[in-house]
């Protein structure tokens with residue numbers, strides 16, 4: 001039988017004990033059928049370890065543990081500052097374990113340590129932010145005349161099912177857990193099958209932080225055999241999902257056909273990044289790099305469609321190519337690496353296929369366009385020019401280090417182009433003219449607009465999509481609305 005802990009030595013010499021079990025009711029357990037699956041490090045293609053795979057009976061056990069914690073303990077009803085204290089402690093522990101967590105993320109996901117450290121910092125900051133919210137949930141007293149007292153309370157929903165992707169394994173776990181736990185809910189969280197390791201490590205920190213058994217259950221498994229069971233489960237009252245639009249649509253159907261679970265979705269994108277003639281060209285080029293090559297382009301809000309005004313097109317392209325030439329792609333554990341590997345063979349193949357599609361569609365390959373080396377899933381930063389709006393590489397999410405660049409003339413024209421998408425997650429714009437910045441921000445159809453910056457997050461600022469990019473918001477005060485329900489109480493005097 002496979003052990004519940006394996007000792008791992010990371011390529012940078014850091015050593016740690018990796019849990020492999022299912023985290024149910026505060027303990028790591030083997031799955032009921034004893035099934036495991038292998039975890040591959042995408043930068044070396046070597047097997048790291050195996051983890052236990054949750055199937056239906058394991059999901060049921062996790063949901064039962066969560067329901068028990070919700071119904072039969074004080075978790076949801078106690079002074080909420082106790083929950084805040086657990087989250088504060090968790091934030092501190094994440095910081096104390098930052099180097100191990102960052103290393104696990106680079107090993108499991110392939111992202112550079114530079115990116116992993118950023119994720120860990122955002123993760124602890126977010127837990128701390130949620131801790132501060134725990135004892136600030138309030139209702140209203142509504143004046144309905146002196147014969148009644150009418151007021152509202154915000155109450156937790158109960159057992160949540162949370163399904164997360166592989167591009168930001170630890171950070172997405174924190175975006176899901178933070179508001180859910182601050183508001184007194186309990187959860188069964190499923191990690192993505194290609195990146196289960198950092199969330200399993202987090203489980204030990206959850207115990208140390210004082211979260212009672214059953215409040216958080218974290219399980220590894222696949223979409224169809226684990227995720228689907230969560231989505232259909234009659235005791236799960238809310239689903240929070242991040243991933244592809246196709247799977248999001250499926251999950252919403254499952255929620256509808258089971259017990260009308262509340263659903264929040266954070267889905268795909270094809271976000272425009274607009275550079276106007278009056279932009280600071282050097283800064284814009286840097287933000288274009290951050291926009292599309294950060295995290296190897298595996299970012300839902302990646303600035304994957306660049307629109308550049310004609311007056312600076314040639315100069316900007318030179319700057320952009322120069323910045324790409326200075327960008328180190330390779331070993332995620334090399335301190336100077338910016339772009340690590342893609343996360344899986346599947347994702348590598350998808351991206352290479354899109355590069356082929358772009359060439360066949362007649363786009364001009366300006367730079368990149370191929371895999372690097374034969375081991376590890378590395379792809380050269382890639383720019384396509386001479387594109388038009390009907391090309392698949394302009395319309396579809398590639399989720400890799402591939403960007404298109406299009407020339408435009410007027411503000412009205414670029415707004416039309418930018419908004420011509422089924423998605424609406426984010427948009428970027430670069431200008432030194434404040435009036436233009438505000439006007440264009442107002443007219444872009446996107447849940448986030450970045451001005452003279454890109455992929456720039458803060459715990460207090462909500463994030464989520466317009467159109468087919470999602471439903472609901474994460475982070476900011478808005479996230480807490482998605483984890484509470486309003487009760488109105490009306491007392492006749």
Ligand code: NAD
Pocket residue numbers: 163164165166167190191192193221222223224226227228231242243244245247248250251266267268269299300350397398399
């Ligand atoms: P996916 O949406 O299928 O997977 C995300 C999560 O959903 C994983 O945990 C997976 O196990 C789970 N899942 C899959 N099928 C499920 C089902 N039937 N029921 C319940 N859960 C299920 O994404 P993918 O196939 O790994 O990647 C496909 C594309 O999705 C990528 O190329 C990218 O374009 C997009 N993507 C977007 C994000 C994002 O942050 N918005 C993240 C990952 C992938």
